[in-house]
Amino acid sequence: MTVTETAAVEARGITKRFGPTVALNDAGIVITPGETHALVGRNGAGKSTLVSILTGLQRPDLGEVLFAGEPSPPLTDRDAWRRRVACVYQKSTIIPSLTVAENLFINRQTERGPINWRALRARARQLLDQYGVAVDADSLAGDLNVEERQLVEIARALSFGARFIILDEPTAQLDGPAIERLFERMRDLRNQGVTMMFISHHLEEVYQVCQSVTVFRDARHVVTAPVADLPHDELVKAMTGEETQAYESKAREIDGGAKVVLSASGLRLKDRYEDVDLAVRSGEIVGLAGSGSSGKVGLAESLVGLRKPDGGDVTVNGTAIRPGDVTAALKAGLGFVPQDRHHEGFVPLLSIAENATMPIAHKLGRFGMISGERRKARATTMIQDLDIKTTGPDQPVGDLSGGNAQKVVLARALADSPAALVVINPTAGVDVKAKQSLLGAVEDATARGTGVLLVSDELDDLRICDRVLVMFHGKVVKDVPRGWSENDLVAAMEGIDS
Amino acid sequence: MTESAVPDSLAVRSRGTGLKLGRFRDLTLVPVIILLLIVGSFADPVFMTTGNLTNVLQQQSALALVVLAEALVLIAGKFDLSLESTVGLAPALAVMLVIPTSAGGFGLGVPVALAIPLCLLIGAAVGAFNGFLILRFQLSAFIVTLAMLIVVRGLQTGITGGKSLFALPPSFLYLGSATWLGIPAAIWITAVLFAAGIVVLRFFRTGRALYAIGGNADAARAAGIRVERVTWVVFVISGTLAAVAGMLETGRLGGISANQGDGWIFMVFAAAVIGGVSMDGGKGTILGALTGVLVIGLVENILTLKGVPGEWRNLVYGAIILVALMISRLAGGKAQD
Numbered sequence: 001m002t003v004t005e006t007a008a009v010e011a012r013g014i015t016k017r018f019g020p021t022v023a024l025n026d027a028g029i030v031i032t033p034g035e036t037h038a039l040v041g042r043n044g045a046g047k048s049t050l051v052s053i054l055t056g057l058q059r060p061d062l063g064e065v066l067f068a069g070e071p072s073p074p075l076t077d078r079d080a081w082r083r084r085v086a087c088v089y090q091k092s093t094i095i096p097s098l099t100v101a102e103n104l105f106i107n108r109q110t111e112r113g114p115i116n117w118r119a120l121r122a123r124a125r126q127l128l129d130q131y132g133v134a135v136d137a138d139s140l141a142g143d144l145n146v147e148e149r150q151l152v153e154i155a156r157a158l159s160f161g162a163r164f165i166i167l168d169e170p171t172a173q174l175d176g177p178a179i180e181r182l183f184e185r186m187r188d189l190r191n192q193g194v195t196m197m198f199i200s201h202h203l204e205e206v207y208q209v210c211q212s213v214t215v216f217r218d219a220r221h222v223v224t225a226p227v228a229d230l231p232h233d234e235l236v237k238a239m240t241g242e243e244t245q246a247y248e249s250k251a252r253e254i255d256g257g258a259k260v261v262l263s264a265s266g267l268r269l270k271d272r273y274e275d276v277d278l279a280v281r282s283g284e285i286v287g288l289a290g291s292g293s294s295g296k297v298g299l300a301e302s303l304v305g306l307r308k309p310d311g312g313d314v315t316v317n318g319t320a321i322r323p324g325d326v327t328a329a330l331k332a333g334l335g336f337v338p339q340d341r342h343h344e345g346f347v348p349l350l351s352i353a354e355n356a357t358m359p360i361a362h363k364l365g366r367f368g369m370i371s372g373e374r375r376k377a378r379a380t381t382m383i384q385d386l387d388i389k390t391t392g393p394d395q396p397v398g399d400l401s402g403g404n405a406q407k408v409v410l411a412r413a414l415a416d417s418p419a420a421l422v423v424i425n426p427t428a429g430v431d432v433k434a435k436q437s438l439l440g441a442v443e444d445a446t447a448r449g450t451g452v453l454l455v456s457d458e459l460d461d462l463r464i465c466d467r468v469l470v471m472f473h474g475k476v477v478k479d480v481p482r483g484w485s486e487n488d489l490v491a492a493m494e495g496i497d498s
Numbered sequence: 499m500t501e502s503a504v505p506d507s508l509a510v511r512s513r514g515t516g517l518k519l520g521r522f523r524d525l526t527l528v529p530v531i532i533l534l535l536i537v538g539s540f541a542d543p544v545f546m547t548t549g550n551l552t553n554v555l556q557q558q559s560a561l562a563l564v565v566l567a568e569a570l571v572l573i574a575g576k577f578d579l580s581l582e583s584t585v586g587l588a589p590a591l592a593v594m595l596v597i598p599t600s601a602g603g604f605g606l607g608v609p610v611a612l613a614i615p616l617c618l619l620i621g622a623a624v625g626a627f628n629g630f631l632i633l634r635f636q637l638s639a640f641i642v643t644l645a646m647l648i649v650v651r652g653l654q655t656g657i658t659g660g661k662s663l664f665a666l667p668p669s670f671l672y673l674g675s676a677t678w679l680g681i682p683a684a685i686w687i688t689a690v691l692f693a694a695g696i697v698v699l700r701f702f703r704t705g706r707a708l709y710a711i712g713g714n715a716d717a718a719r720a721a722g723i724r725v726e727r728v729t730w731v732v733f734v735i736s737g738t739l740a741a742v743a744g745m746l747e748t749g750r751l752g753g754i755s756a757n758q759g760d761g762w763i764f765m766v767f768a769a770a771v772i773g774g775v776s777m778d779g780g781k782g783t784i785l786g787a788l789t790g791v792l793v794i795g796l797v798e799n800i801l802t803l804k805g806v807p808g809e810w811r812n813l814v815y816g817a818i819i820l821v822a823l824m825i826s827r828l829a830g831g832k833a834q835d
Contacts, residue, residue: 057720078722093720095713097780098706106710107703107721114701 006069008033008164008195009054009085014063016049023049025219028063029197031164036186036196038206038227041216042239042431043401047199048090050216051168054197056081067164079160086157087166094149096142100124103141104156131155132185147178154185164195171200172429175292175457176493183209201431202458203235215239236432250443254466258282259318261451262334262420264303267312272298273474276312280420280451285442287465288455290493294471297339297424300455304336304422305329306344317419330359335418335450337409337426345409348398352390353379355397356411363416382411385444387437403434410438414445421445424455439464459486527773527789530825534796542803550799552681556750558795559688560585562788563743564762565769566695567736569787572770573699574732575712575779576632577639581740581766583650584624585759588741589748590654592617593666601665602658610667617670618741624650625737629730647763655756662755666748674749684746691739695784708732712779769794772822793822 009031016024024046031037041047052058054065056075065072073080094103101124102109109115124137133151135144144152150170157165167186171179186196186209198210206213207227214224215238222238223230230238262280267273273295280286290296301307303314308324315321316332338344346355353375357364364374379393386407390400397408406426413421423442427435443464446452454465462468470478470492478492538545545551564581571578596613597603608616624646631642676683699705707728710718719725740759748754767777773790775782797818806814 082722089720091716093714093717095710095717095780097713097776098709102706106717107707107723109703109706114697115703115706117701 006033007031007066008068009197010066010069011050011054012063012066014050014053014060014065016046016053016058016060022219024053024060026063027216027219027221029214029221030224031195031197032212033068033195034190034193035211036190036198036209038210038213039197039199039216040201040203040206040213040235040239041222042433043403044218045216045239046219047216048168051087051089051166051199054166055085055087082160082162084162085164085166086154086160086162088150088153088157088168088170090168090172092149092153094141094144094153096140098141099137100128100135100139100141100144100152101137103152104128104137104159106156127155127159128152131158146173147181150174150182151185158189158194163193164197165189166197166199168199169201169429170198171202171205176490177291179205201429203232203432206235207232217241239431240433250447250464252283252285252446252466254281254284256281258284260315261317262303262422262453263315264299265313267299267302267309267314269295269298269302269307269309271474272302272307273471276476278453278469278476280453282419282449282451283446284467285446285452285454285465287462287468288453288471289459289462289468289489290471292457293473294493295474296455296471299471300336300422300424300453301339303329303453304334304338306338330416333416333419334422335359335413335416335420336422337406337413337424339424339455341406341409346397346405346412349396351379351394352383352388352397352400352408353393355408356382357415358412360415378415382415386411386441403430403438406430406438407434407441410441414441414450417448418445418450421450421452422455423452425457426454427456427458427461435460459489462489525786525789527786527793527822527825530793530822531789531796534793534800538796538800538803541800545800545803550803552685554795554799555685555688556682557798558791559682559684560743560747560750561762561765561769561794562688562791563691563739563746564759564766565773565787565791566692566784567739567743568763568766569770569773569775569782569784570695570699570708570732570739571639571736572775572777572779573712573782574708574729575715576729576732577643578625578628578733578736579640579643579763580624580628580646580650581643581736582759582762583647583654584621584737584740585744585747585762586754586757587624587650587654587744588617588621589670589744590658590663590754590758591620593663593670593748593754594657596667597663597665602661602663610669613667613670614673614745617745618738621737621739621741621744622734623737624740625733625735626730628737629733632733633726633730651760658754658756660756662753664753666753670745671749671752674746675752676749684750687742687746691742692784692788699784704728709780712776712781714780765794768819772819794819 007030011028014024014027027046027050029039029050039047053060056072059075067084095106101121104124104127105120109120121137128135128137131154133155135148135152141149141152170182174182190196200206210227212224212226213230215222217239258281260279261282263278265277267276276299288296288300298307302309305321305324305326313320316329316334319332321329321332356379357375361370364370376393383390383393388404388407390404397405410426426438430438439461442452442454454461456462466482468480468484468489469476470480470489472493472495480489564585567581568578592613594603595606595608595616596610599605628643628646631637632639673683673687678686699708707718707723710721710723711725711728715725744759747758769790770787771777772793773788774786797815801811801814
């Protein structure tokens, strides 16, 4: 490939090792000025390592980084790096206990001498206005929601004067409308001549906002092409190195007389949802869709007992559950995958075996003792069933990649062959192949008679559902049978529907 | 359309009022202090006299400096339990280097004028060693400083043979016992150091860096703050402050007992935490910590004036700290952490 104009950013022949693992092997990327360039690859392909090298947080073992043809500044000169490249990291770099204004000017509150807080706030407001961020400069950063926090990070990143910005999985924690607003903003920035590198697991997003795409696989650069020249199937092929079809959901016969394994009646929680009735039968997958503010996650969390509803009844497998009692729900035969796996899903320092068998620990031994052998045996089966990539059942879950950690969480939910399963956003931040095994495991459980409630922001996930309940402003507004079109569902989610 | 009034986003929007309260979060203990002053003046006529209140301040000045030191460490997201032992060791070792063997010293003939600088240096050295173990060896601050609490106290008992030191050079006692402009020098010194702490942590980048480090160390590092270096300096400064506290306490009491500072750390944490300094780091102010010290001092004074028997002291003391915590929690409106 010949580059006619000087690349805005170029990484050449980058190799980076961490101990025995090679994170990047002679990889590189060329980004032309003004384009929005996607970087895609499965978990562990080396994307994050490239980000930390491009932002000057890590030094490559071999290779070099060029900004507009100039060699990169020394690693110690943080300011020089920040004038060249801005980054919105996957992990928030906002300090929750400080105000938005101070976060924007962290460690540069003043050139010298005491800080003039009034002037700092004024500068912060000006900066927020300049990028159209509707956030109060005086509020605590910890009180912002994910979208606002991200906008603050973008504004801060750009305030150093960088014309190149890296967005590392910015959409992972946003809901549909927020993603749309983010894309709108990205298009604006592009019109202003800002060059961007965009990382996402959602390939459709790549086609929406990017002009070219680079694929990494197993620490190597595979291909760089304009998005128009790389249709979806080929992109997936480049990422996985093999032909893969989009996930085919299995056809199921729903027995109308099958037992109701999870039901809610008249369930309500102030400011979240009201008067919700639903019933999930054995062997059925029911989807729950809606925008981020529809109350769908709050509802699902109430069903499993993580949130206490104000009123209404929940039954699991025929047993009435006292509101807000997780233990009782689990005992009655419920399994669940929480929304935030890092928070509620697993204990990072404990092994896969321990994490996955937590709910069935009492079955693995007598008198409160746990048999290590039996636990290991169970965990090994789970690892095989869900195709978890690991060195063995003793590996701490904290060391696994996102997709594999999520599989452990799902394995735990399925450990006791639950009658009912509630799954919240199972495929968030998970790559294509892991997504398929996760959805496959959910479908397998259904085949064994489990009734599943699948809450997801991801339309693809909802394809496996036998019917989808759509929520809008706290109410279930529609019950859509299998075979829906994307437009119909989105319209219902946005409340445009008649 | 998507910006319409929706439940989830409504929940977050109560911030306007939250912030105004937040500005006064430093002062949530003020009602407690006023309450204590009222209770105190009813409890005993002596309480509201200048003499008594000055006395409270002087007695608390050494403890207050350790609270200042601990607040700095806590805000930076770390822990230092060993400060209470430094309060004893720093003056004891410094004095023993300058006094003759007959008075219980090493008899090294080090000039007496060096006693105070040596005392501060020893405090700084203990802090530096803590920092070394915690930052270079990446050990848990809690366990390292717990061990250091024992080690430093043990060192003092070892070198003094468990005995108190009484024959001290007058120059060393001066700052803890002198009176300037009618107010004990110890109060002046403490006030100046607190004022410096308040200003630096509010108005200077270095001070704000402590909040950034305690709030999110990775983010602080990404913003170009030298996290390890700043944290290390904080440990050194707090060790030094503990040494100053030890010196003032020595001057006030006229001697150094083997258990000077022993058990202080509980009061120090109580004062810092009821004053709004978070044990998780990144939150709290020096002014808040100061109000915490005042609450502790007033409670102690009232208990003494009322002649509460020694064996019941701890119970009443602990209970009052719990009540102060609850009041500041209600006044602050935010969950304690």
